[in-house]
Amino acid sequence: MAGKSEPAATETVAIHAKAGQIKIAFLAIALVALILAPQFLYPIFLMKLLCFALFAAAFNLLLGYTGLLSFGHATFFGGAAYFTAHAVKVWGWSPEAGILLGVLGAAALGLVMGAIAIRRQGIYFAMITLALSQMFYFFCLQARFTHGEDGIQSVPRGRLFGIINLGDTMTMYFFVLTVFVIGLLIIWRFVNSPFGMILKSIRENEQRAISLGYSVSRYKLGAFVMSAALTGLAGGVKALVFQFATLTDVTWQMSGEVILMTLLGGIGTLAGPVFGAGLVVTLQNFLATSDVPVTIITGLVFMVCVLLFRRGLVGEFFATKLGRKLGFRSES
Amino acid sequence: MIFGVPVQALMGQLLVGLINGSFYALLSLGLAVIFGLLRVINFAHGAQYMLGAFVALLLLTVGGVNYWFALILAPLFVGLFGAIVERTMLSRLYKLDHLYGLLFTFGLALAIEGTFRYFFGASGKPYAAPAQLTGAVNLGFMFLPIYRGWVVIASLIVCFAVWFMIEKTRLGAYLRAATENPVLVQSFGINVPLLLTLTYALGAGLAAFAGVLAAPVYQVSPLMGTNLIIIVFAVVVVGGMGSILGAIVTGYMLGVVEGLTKVFYPEASNIVIFVIMAIVLILRPAGLFGKDA
Numbered sequence: 159m160a161g162k163s164e165p166a167a168t169e170t171v172a173i174h175a176k177a178g179q180i181k182i183a184f185l186a187i188a189l190v191a192l193i194l195a196p197q198f199l200y201p202i203f204l205m206k207l208l209c210f211a212l213f214a215a216a217f218n219l220l221l222g223y224t225g226l227l228s229f230g231h232a233t234f235f236g237g238a239a240y241f242t243a244h245a246v247k248v249w250g251w252s253p254e255a256g257i258l259l260g261v262l263g264a265a266a267l268g269l270v271m272g273a274i275a276i277r278r279q280g281i282y283f284a285m286i287t288l289a290l291s292q293m294f295y296f297f298c299l300q301a302r303f304t305h306g307e308d309g310i311q312s313v314p315r316g317r318l319f320g321i322i323n324l325g326d327t328m329t330m331y332f333f334v335l336t337v338f339v340i341g342l343l344i345i346w347r348f349v350n351s352p353f354g355m356i357l358k359s360i361r362e363n364e365q366r367a368i369s370l371g372y373s374v375s376r377y378k379l380g381a382f383v384m385s386a387a388l389t390g391l392a393g394g395v396k397a398l399v400f401q402f403a404t405l406t407d408v409t410w411q412m413s414g415e416v417i418l419m420t421l422l423g424g425i426g427t428l429a430g431p432v433f434g435a436g437l438v439v440t441l442q443n444f445l446a447t448s449d450v451p452v453t454i455i456t457g458l459v460f461m462v463c464v465l466l467f468r469r470g471l472v473g474e475f476f477a478t479k480l481g482r483k484l485g486f487r488s489e490s
Numbered sequence: 491m492i493f494g495v496p497v498q499a500l501m502g503q504l505l506v507g508l509i510n511g512s513f514y515a516l517l518s519l520g521l522a523v524i525f526g527l528l529r530v531i532n533f534a535h536g537a538q539y540m541l542g543a544f545v546a547l548l549l550l551t552v553g554g555v556n557y558w559f560a561l562i563l564a565p566l567f568v569g570l571f572g573a574i575v576e577r578t579m580l581s582r583l584y585k586l587d588h589l590y591g592l593l594f595t596f597g598l599a600l601a602i603e604g605t606f607r608y609f610f611g612a613s614g615k616p617y618a619a620p621a622q623l624t625g626a627v628n629l630g631f632m633f634l635p636i637y638r639g640w641v642v643i644a645s646l647i648v649c650f651a652v653w654f655m656i657e658k659t660r661l662g663a664y665l666r667a668a669t670e671n672p673v674l675v676q677s678f679g680i681n682v683p684l685l686l687t688l689t690y691a692l693g694a695g696l697a698a699f700a701g702v703l704a705a706p707v708y709q710v711s712p713l714m715g716t717n718l719i720i721i722v723f724a725v726v727v728v729g730g731m732g733s734i735l736g737a738i739v740t741g742y743m744l745g746v747v748e749g750l751t752k753v754f755y756p757e758a759s760n761i762v763i764f765v766i767m768a769i770v771l772i773l774r775p776a777g778l779f780g781k782d783a
Binding site: 227247278279280281284286289290293299300381421451452453454455456457458459461465477 | 525531582583586588589590592593594596597598599600601602603604605607609620685717720721723724726727760761764765767768771773775
């Protein structure tokens with residue numbers, strides 16, 4: 159979303175001399191925490207969290223850094239889950255090949271959806287992606303390989319590269335963690351590349367970017383496909399974690415969920431979507447055992463976020479004096 | 491027989507299409523009116539449609555109020571609800587990126603639908619058509635259920651009335667002027683914030699009216715508006731939100747096309763509107779009646 163949405167910071171704060179080292183220390187602590195986490199928490203829950211965190215981070219690549227709100231990302235998440243599950247279960251592919259197919263399939267879907275949707279901007283873009291993903295939902299409902307309401311069940315995890323047995327939960331956890339870290343590194347590299355800089359310039363001032371000679375549509379489409387592919391990575395891995403792929407992952411509710419994760423955590427920050435996903439998944443887990451319906455809470459959180467703290471939790475922290483002293487800043 | 495399809499089946503589906511089209515037209519009209527002035531895509535439109543049907547149902551079962559009064563009362567209730575939402579919350583978002591309005595109303599839709607699902611369950615509840623409109627007439631080539639005929643006529647009348655109000659009356663002129671330049675209109679002493687509230691209430695009321703009309707045709711359920719609103723979004727993209735008349739015409743047209751698809755290629759009937767949307771976007775990105783590119 160465009161930079162005009164929030165007032166600028168009131169005062170400039172000198173960045174702390176050791177800000178860089180402190181940031182690295184934060185990252186190291188986070189990584190150690192993730193490595194130790196399965197000793198204390200249910201590993202399947204953690205894997206679900208990591209998959210959604212990657213999903214949200216990939217989504218944020220589009221919303222936070224390109225300013226495009228897609229309401230159809232469930233297509234890539236659920237679509238990739240179907241592709242991976244089908245390849246591994248029916249064709250007997252190895253897990254890495256199955257995930258690769260999921261990524262490529264999601265990228266192809268992203269190419270088609272993106273090519274149609276970038277013909278309109280802003281609010282229309284959101285509506286078009288929503289409509290196209292609803293079309294994909296109906297396709298999945300009727301296509302034979304998805305098994306309709308039943309979904310693809312009991313997908314084998316198999317052996318990674320033919321040697322590592324992913325059937326073991328802890329092994330699977332470290333595989334998912336590795337994919338997650340690689341995914342985030344790709345996003346970080348992408349955002350800080352010249353390509354990412356051009357995307358930000360398009361978000362800030364599209365007319366100016368055009369006048370500078372950049373083919374804006376091509377860059378937008380590139381970002382869309384990139385985001386779809388990384389979403390596909392998250393979806394494919396999720397299919398292996400839960401060993402099934404169902405219609406739930408292609409519904410518009412799923413597209414809404416990832417928007418909520420990103421919004422709650424902080425649009426245009428790398429850590430925001432990860433935190434947001436963690437919060438939403440934990441909340442859902444908590445509410446699933448209580449009497450309170452998840453939809454109502456989700457809806458209310460959405461409204462509160464939009465009305466009161468649009469920067470999200472991580473974004474709000476970045477905007478505090480301490481956050482600015484450490485040299486953090488949101489990109490939106 | 492026409493193209494190998496029995497005339498009765500063809501006419502039957504054409505009627506179904508016309509009825510769906512009536513709802514598409516009413517809903518996309520409301521969306522277009524709200525968007526025109528507020529620049530907000532009202533995601534809660536489907537929820538407000540559902541609210542209209544539920545208010546009618548509750549009026550009947552709890553208060554014993556009949557269909558005809560519900561047809562007036564439900565839009566008023568939902569319109570008032572819309573006005574409160576606009577005044578207290580939505581109006582704070584106008585200065586921001588338009589996407590926040592979409593996100594806010596999305597959350598609102600989830601909260602409303604979740605609440606109704608919690609209290610009334612997900613299953614549909616029947617709502618009987620009023621006695622005056624039950625039965626069917628023989629048109630020679632087919633039987634026309636009277637209520638279905640009424641739906642088409644009622645929606646045509648309301649669509650025309652809204653079009654007339656916006657294009658031909660003084661209030662409509664204020665609305666159109668405020669769409670073009672709100673600051674200038676305000677400086678002429680017209681209360682633009684009030685105009686915005688009334689517009690949102692009108693849109694919500696239209697959705698509720700469609701909901702009451704739909705109650706006897708479909709069942710009343712908390713999720714009745716959810717999938718409908720996504721189709722209506724596609725309708726709005728096809729028509730282009732620039733014109734009121736465009737929204738109405740596109741609504742009926744796509745309803746009929748959908749009905750015909752059910753006759754000739756039933757597998758595609760769910761997605762035909764989305765396919766048309768994609769084709770229109772490729773050939774004419776501004777939409778059939780859109781002004782801006």
